[in-house]
Amino acid sequence: MVERVHGSGEGAAEGRSDPRRDQRRSRVVPPSERRAASDRGRSDAGSAGAQKKSLLKRRAKRYQRHTSEQKQDLLRLVDTAPLSIRRCLKQLKLPKSTYYRWQNQGTLADRSSAPRRVWNRLLEDEESTIIANAMLDGDLSPRELAFRITDEGGFSISESTVYRILKRYGLSRQYPTIVPAVKEYHRKTTRVNELWQTDLMELMLPDWGTHPLGSVVDDFSRFSIVLKRLRNSKGDTVQELIAQAIAETGMEDVPRHERVQLLSDNGACYKWGAFNAYLKSLGIRHIFSMRNHPQTNGKVERLNRTAKEKLQLIVHASPEAFDRALEEFRNWYNYEHYHKGIGNLHPADVYYGRAEAILKQRQLLKEQTKKARKQANLKTNQNPRKKRNLRTKSLH
Numbered sequence: 415m416v417e418r419v420h421g422s423g424e425g426a427a428e429g430r431s432d433p434r435r436d437q438r439r440s441r442v443v444p445p446s447e448r449r450a451a452s453d454r455g456r457s458d459a460g461s462a463g464a465q466k467k468s469l470l471k472r473r474a475k476r477y478q479r480h481t482s483e484q485k486q487d488l489l490r491l492v493d494t495a496p497l498s499i500r501r502c503l504k505q506l507k508l509p510k511s512t513y514y515r516w517q518n519q520g521t522l523a524d525r526s527s528a529p530r531r532v533w534n535r536l537l538e539d540e541e542s543t544i545i546a547n548a549m550l551d552g553d554l555s556p557r558e559l560a561f562r563i564t565d566e567g568g569f570s571i572s573e574s575t576v577y578r579i580l581k582r583y584g585l586s587r588q589y590p591t592i593v594p595a596v597k598e599y600h601r602k603t604t605r606v607n608e609l610w611q612t613d614l615m616e617l618m619l620p621d622w623g624t625h626p627l628g629s630v631v632d633d634f635s636r637f638s639i640v641l642k643r644l645r646n647s648k649g650d651t652v653q654e655l656i657a658q659a660i661a662e663t664g665m666e667d668v669p670r671h672e673r674v675q676l677l678s679d680n681g682a683c684y685k686w687g688a689f690n691a692y693l694k695s696l697g698i699r700h701i702f703s704m705r706n707h708p709q710t711n712g713k714v715e716r717l718n719r720t721a722k723e724k725l726q727l728i729v730h731a732s733p734e735a736f737d738r739a740l741e742e743f744r745n746w747y748n749y750e751h752y753h754k755g756i757g758n759l760h761p762a763d764v765y766y767g768r769a770e771a772i773l774k775q776r777q778l779l780k781e782q783t784k785k786a787r788k789q790a791n792l793k794t795n796q797n798p799r800k801k802r803n804l805r806t807k808s809l810h
Contacts, residue, residue, distance in 0.1 A: 415417065427772045438529070440520040440761070465485060466618065469664050472603075473704045480521040481627060483710075485516050485522040485561065486522060486574050488508065488513075489513075489517065491506075492506070492508075493508070493683065499513075501643075506698040512567065526617025528542045529795045534714070536575065536579075540567075540569055540571070541579060543563065543569075544571065544576055545583060545585070547559060547562065547563060547567070548576075548585045550584065551662050552585070556574075556577040557576075558692070560573045560575070560576045563576075572593040576618065580695060593662070593749075603634040604634070605634060606632055606634050606764070607634075607644050607663055607665070607668075607678055608630065608633065608634060608675070609633035609675045609701075610630050610632060610659065610674050610675070610676050610677065611630070611633055611674075611678075611714040611716060612630045612652075612655070612678050612714060613628075613629060613678065613679060613714045614626050614627065614628050614629075614652070614681065614723070615629075617628050617721075617722060617726070618726075619730060624642050625642070625644075625733065625736075626644045626646065626647045627641070627642070627643055627718070627721070627740075628641075628642060629717055629718065629721075630655065630656065631708070631713055631759075632765060635761050635764035635765040636717075636753050636761040637748055637761040637762060637764070638717060638744050638748055638754075639659045639663060640659045641717075641721070641740060641741075641743075642655070642658075642737075643733065643736065643737055643740060645680075647683055648683055648686075649682075649684075649689045650686060651683070652684060652689060653686075653688070653689045653692055656676065656689075656692075656693070665696075666696070671697075673698055674698060675699045675700075675701055676693060676700050676701065677701045677710070677711060678700070678701075678702060678703065678733060679702070679708070679711055680702050680705055681784055685702075713755075718738060720745060720747065721740075721747075725743060747762050748760065748762045748765075755768070756769070757773065759772060
C-alpha cells in the first residue's frame with residue numbers, strides 16, 4: 415500500500431490547489447479599472463498626440479505611386495508621430511527601404527521609367543528608308559514593308575517598329591471599324607426613291623443550268639423597279655442593271671442632293687472601281703451592308719426568296735419563257751401582292767402615292783361596317799330578349 419505524501423504531484427492532480435491562485439483567477443476586473451489601465455500613457459483626446467495618431471489611419475496602399483506632396487506629408491507624419499519609426503511605418507504599410515530612400519534623395523519628384531540610354535534605337539538613315547518605301551508603295555502593310563526592307567534594304571526591322579513609325583507620320587492605313595449590325599434602321603426612309611436595295615441571286619433552271627438574277631427594290635415602298643435575268647455576275651452587267659433602274663425612274667432629272675442612295679452587299683461586282691465611279695458621277699451614294707448580315711439588305715432578300723418560291727414551281731421550256739414568267743411575277747408582286755410590311759398594301763399603291771387614300775377608305779369602310787352590324791344585330795335580337803325577360807319574371 416502506497417502512502418500519498420501531502421504536496422506531491424499526485425495530490426495536486428487530485429484537485430488540491432493553491433487558494434491564492436484560485437482567488438487571482440476568479441477576480442474580475444471592473445470596466446472602470448480596465449479603461450483607466452488602457453488610458454495610462456496616452457495623451458488627452460484633444461492633444462496634439464491624439465491628432466497625430468488619428469492621421470495614421472491614412473494608410474498608404476501597396477504599390478501606389480505617390481506625388482511629391484504626398485511623400486512630404488508622409489515623411490512629416492513619421493517624424494512628428496509619438497510612435498517609433500518602425501511602428502509608424504508598419505501602421506502606414508510603408509516599407510522602410512522606401513522611407514529611407516525618400517529621405518536620402520535630393521528631390522522627391524518621380525523619376526521617369528523610360529531608360530536613359532537605348533541601345534537599339536533606329537538610326538536616322540533607317541527611319542528615312544522606312545518612310546521613303548512607305549510613300550513609294552502605300553498598299554503594303556507594315557508586315558510586308560518590314561520584310562521587304564529586311565530583304566532589300568540592308569538592315570533588319572520588326573513589323574511593330576514599322577507600324578509605330580508609319581502611325582507617327584500619318585502614313586498607316588485606316589482600317590474600317592467593324593460595328594455589329596442592329597435589328598432595324600435607326601433612320602428609316604420617308605419617301606420613295608430615297609434608298610434602293612439591290613442584290614444578285616443564282617436560280618437553277620432544269621435543263622438550262624444556273625442563271626443569275628438581278629433586282630432593284632425601292633426601300634420605302636418595296637416596289638420592284640427592275641427584276642431581270644443577267645448574262646453574268648460581273649461589274650459591267652450590274653452597271654447596266656442600275657442604269658436601267660435610273661432610266662425607268664427618271665433619276666437623272668432629279669436634283670443631285672435629292673437623288674437616290676444605293677444599298678448592296680460586299681460582292682465583287684458591287685466593289686468594281688468603274689461601277690463606283692459611274693455612281694459617283696451621277697451623284698448616287700453607294701452604301702455597303704454589314705458583312706455576314708443579310709438582314710441589312712433584307713427587303714430585296716425577301717423578294718428573292720418569294721421569287722424562288724414562285725418561279726421554281728414551274729418547269730420552263732426555254733430561257734425566253736422564263737423571262738416572260740419573271741415579268742409576270744414582277745407584275746404580280748407590285749400590283750397584286752399584299753405586303754404585310756407596308757400595311758397590307760400593294761407596293762405599287764405606296765410607290766405611286768395611293769396608300770393614304772386607300773387607308774382612309776379602309777378606315778371609313780370599317781366604321782360603316784361596324785355601324786351596320788350594330789343596327790342589324792340590335793334589331794333582330796330585340797324581340798327574343800323581351801321574351802326571355804318575360805319568361806324569367808314568370809318563373810319568379
